[in-house]
Amino acid sequence: MTSKKARLIQGNRACAEGAMAAGVRFFAGYPITPSTEIAEIMSEELPKLGGKFIQMEDEIASMACIIGASLTGKKVLTASSGPGISLKQEAIGYACMTEIPCVIVNVQRLGPSTGGPTSSAQGDIMQARWGTHGDHPIIALCPSSVYECFTLTVTAVNFAEKYRTPVYVLMDEIIGHMREKVILPNIDEIKIVNRKRPTCPSNEYKPYQIDETLIPAMADFGTGYKWHVTGLFHDETGFPSGKPKVIEEQFKRLMTKFDKYSDEILSWEETEAEDAEILLVAYGSTARSALDAVNILRSEGIKVGLFRPITIWPFPEKRLKTLAEKANKIIVPEMNYGQLILEVERICKDKASVGGLFKFNSLPITPEEIMFKIREVL
Amino acid sequence: MRPELQKLFRMDKLPHIWCPGCGHGIITRAIAEAINESDLDLDKTVIVSGIGCSSRAPGYMHFDTLHTLHGRALAFATGVKLANPELNVFVLTGDGDATAIGGNHFIHAARRNIDLNIILFNNNIYGMTGGQYSPLTPTGKIASTSPYGNPENNFDIPALAIAAGASYVARGTAFHDKLLIDCIKEGIKNKGFSLIEAMSMCPTSYGRRNKMGNAADMLNDLKTTAVNINVAKKLPPEKLEGKFLIGKLHHKPYPEFTQEYDKLIAKLQKGAE
Ligand SMILES: Cc1ncc(C[n+]2csc(CCOP(=O)(O)OP(=O)(O)O)c2C)c(N)n1
Ligand code: SF4
Ligand SMILES: [Mg+2]
Numbered sequence: 001m002t003s004k005k006a007r008l009i010q011g012n013r014a015c016a017e018g019a020m021a022a023g024v025r026f027f028a029g030y031p032i033t034p035s036t037e038i039a040e041i042m043s044e045e046l047p048k049l050g051g052k053f054i055q056m057e058d059e060i061a062s063m064a065c066i067i068g069a070s071l072t073g074k075k076v077l078t079a080s081s082g083p084g085i086s087l088k089q090e091a092i093g094y095a096c097m098t099e100i101p102c103v104i105v106n107v108q109r110l111g112p113s114t115g116g117p118t119s120s121a122q123g124d125i126m127q128a129r130w131g132t133h134g135d136h137p138i139i140a141l142c143p144s145s146v147y148e149c150f151t152l153t154v155t156a157v158n159f160a161e162k163y164r165t166p167v168y169v170l171m172d173e174i175i176g177h178m179r180e181k182v183i184l185p186n187i188d189e190i191k192i193v194n195r196k197r198p199t200c201p202s203n204e205y206k207p208y209q210i211d212e213t214l215i216p217a218m219a220d221f222g223t224g225y226k227w228h229v230t231g232l233f234h235d236e237t238g239f240p241s242g243k244p245k246v247i248e249e250q251f252k253r254l255m256t257k258f259d260k261y262s263d264e265i266l267s268w269e270e271t272e273a274e275d276a277e278i279l280l281v282a283y284g285s286t287a288r289s290a291l292d293a294v295n296i297l298r299s300e301g302i303k304v305g306l307f308r309p310i311t312i313w314p315f316p317e318k319r320l321k322t323l324a325e326k327a328n329k330i331i332v333p334e335m336n337y338g339q340l341i342l343e344v345e346r347i348c349k350d351k352a353s354v355g356g357l358f359k360f361n362s363l364p365i366t367p368e369e370i371m372f373k374i375r376e377v378l
Numbered sequence: 379m380r381p382e383l384q385k386l387f388r389m390d391k392l393p394h395i396w397c398p399g400c401g402h403g404i405i406t407r408a409i410a411e412a413i414n415e416s417d418l419d420l421d422k423t424v425i426v427s428g429i430g431c432s433s434r435a436p437g438y439m440h441f442d443t444l445h446t447l448h449g450r451a452l453a454f455a456t457g458v459k460l461a462n463p464e465l466n467v468f469v470l471t472g473d474g475d476a477t478a479i480g481g482n483h484f485i486h487a488a489r490r491n492i493d494l495n496i497i498l499f500n501n502n503i504y505g506m507t508g509g510q511y512s513p514l515t516p517t518g519k520i521a522s523t524s525p526y527g528n529p530e531n532n533f534d535i536p537a538l539a540i541a542a543g544a545s546y547v548a549r550g551t552a553f554h555d556k557l558l559i560d561c562i563k564e565g566i567k568n569k570g571f572s573l574i575e576a577m578s579m580c581p582t583s584y585g586r587r588n589k590m591g592n593a594a595d596m597l598n599d600l601k602t603t604a605v606n607i608n609v610a611k612k613l614p615p616e617k618l619e620g621k622f623l624i625g626k627l628h629h630k631p632y633p634e635f636t637q638e639y640d641k642l643i644a645k646l647q648k649g650a651e
Contacts, residue, residue: 026457026460026461028457047639047642047643047646048643048646048647048650050643050647052460052461052639054456054460056453056456056486057453057482057483057486058482060450060453061450061453061456061482061483061486062453064446064447064450064453064454064457065453065454065456065457065460066457067454067457068426068444068453068454068455068456068457068458068459068461069457069458069460069461070457070461071442071444071457071458072457072458072461072462072465073461073462074461074462076457076461090447091447091450094446094447221424221442221444221458221462221465222421222422222424222442222462222464222465223421224421225442226421226440226441226442226443227442227443228436228437228443228445229443229444229445230437230445231445231446231447232445239391239437240437
């Protein structure tokens with residue numbers, strides 16, 4: 001391998017390179033600021049790797065297109081923002097229901113509607129969780145740096161493959177467009193996960209089998225398994241079933257399939273959190289300002305800490321609960337009208353007081369604003 | 379059913395959900411006949427559909443089958459075909475599925491001339507949801523959402539497909555099933571976007587409201603209203619009023635999308651050596 005070089009690159013580029021390093025060989029998308037660079041890079045690089053890029057006619061088509069490609073065994077990605085992510089929702093639900101591996105990058109911009117195309121925001125936290133109709137499981141990962149745009153996209157692809165699910169990489173405009181110096185890992189240092197494929201004869205194959213793994217094997221189209229994929233409720237064989245017992249069994253497996261693997265799926269970062277009396281819960285670009293605030297205030301002897309969820313969905317609930325036992329106050333700074341705070345309140349409400357610092361005017365939250373808020377509650 | 383056709387169906391999933399007299403069963407059988415006569419690798423054949431009565435057909439067919447979202451079948455199929463051009467990909471869709479909610483995907487898939495075989499079951503109505511008017515419900519006809527007669531105009535599906543870039547376009551009917559089989563076979567041979575409009579009939583949600591008689595009467599309507607394009611060429615225009623054409627309407631091969639993309643890959647990878 002070539003020796004590692006320091007490079008100055010954008011978050012969106014790191015994301016695209018992470019995807020390709022993880023084995024993504026199919027991308028479908030539709031241009032939208034601030035995610036477009038990802039499509040541009042994929043259009044240039046994928047064909048060199050023998051992969052495919054297609055610019056579809058809209059975002060739901062892009063989502064549908066990657067699901068189709070995933071069924072042939074390819075690792076797949078799409079990227080969009082704001083209105084485009086809204087358009088994808090019906091097809092994201094289809095991927096949840098049919099359990100087709102795929103990764104959706106959302107470089108968040110200010111919304112709703114056209115909102116602010118070049119303005120940063122973190123207003124899609126709840127959309128990522130509940131954007132499509134009906135109960136469904138989802139994984140969303142939230143990078144805070146250019147380096148993490150690379151590593152978390154690799155993780156997202158691996159999770160999609162391992163758990164047969166759509167996975168969001170939930171960036172924001174600041175992270176996507178920011179340039180940072182990074183030394184990216186070499187290909188041979190990257191852990192790659194491939195989906196489980198059936199080895200049984202085709203007449204015994206059950207694409208939605210309920211067993212102790214909760215994650216059934218998935219056959220590539222064109223390999224003789226001749227299976228049926230439908231967004232209707234289906235039994236273990238994949239064919240539609242309206243039987244309440246079947247619906248309930250499959251629904252339960254679907255809704256609990258990540259619980260079994262929470263040790264691997266949940267990740268977060270703590271800074272001075274153990275003994276913190278005031279705990280910040282911050283993610284994405286906002287966590288960078290929160291980190292600065294913690295470092296400055298600690299040097300003044302104020303016991304502040306940071307809990308940064310990297311896996312936003314499912315939320316690392318247990319750990320935050322433990323930290324909340326010690327902290328009296330929790331502050332959640334977010335670039336929205338108050339979204340993740342709802343989850344933090346749910347988890348911590350009996351243990352600590354929870355307050356928010358919300359900014360939704362297109363400007364980032366500064367360390368000074370966070371410090372001001374902390375001094376206010378001291 | 380003949381044994382060689384039986385192997386193309388999931389016999390354990392039959393009987394189907396369609397109403398007695400529905401045209402969709404005849405068209406589904408025609409598709410199986412065409413596949414059977416086309417010598418395709420059945421393991422490498424994928425059937426994609428959207429949502430509607432017609433889109434339920436793949437569930438009965440013994441292939442890799444993908445029953446997707448209302449209107450989006452062509453977008454899913456584009457992903458399947460581009461990701462693995464070795465696969466033979468069929469798309470089964472309804473008039474509502476393909477030309478209303480899926481109209482944009484329809485013209486863009488045609489524009490790319492991607493190698494898909496589309497069989498569009500046109501029963502002039504939204505059958506599955508109980509008979510609301512579709513872009514193919516004739517002006518003036520009664521539907522549950524056009525109780526005073528449909529005030530809108532129709533698409534001419536073959537003209538739309540040709541204008542958008544389809545390289546093969548044909549039309550058959552549930553009555554002219556032999557012709558329909560031939561059209562589908564020819565579509566399979568065409569390397570590119572092949573659109574076969576299959577005129578179907580929905581006695582339950584369309585025929586009944588418009589007093590078109592029973593299924594046999596509706597089948598007879600298809601028989602008497604359709605004119606083979608080869609015959610039509612020799613007829614004066616007034617004889618064609620109120621009729622529709624069947625047979626091969628357009629065939630103009632030109633470079634196919636996934637093949638062109640593979641050429642690009644080969645070129646880039648050669649350049650890198
Ligand atoms: C997004 C969405 N909108 C509406 C529906 C409801 N719906 C299901 S099938 C259908 C119409 C189907 O008509 P067509 O495609 O002509 O098929 P047919 O049943 O006539 O064969 C509609 C409107 C849906 N399933 N999804
Ligand atoms: S409602 Fe119409 S299209 Fe649907 S199965 Fe019945 S006859 Fe066929
Ligand atoms: Mg219809």
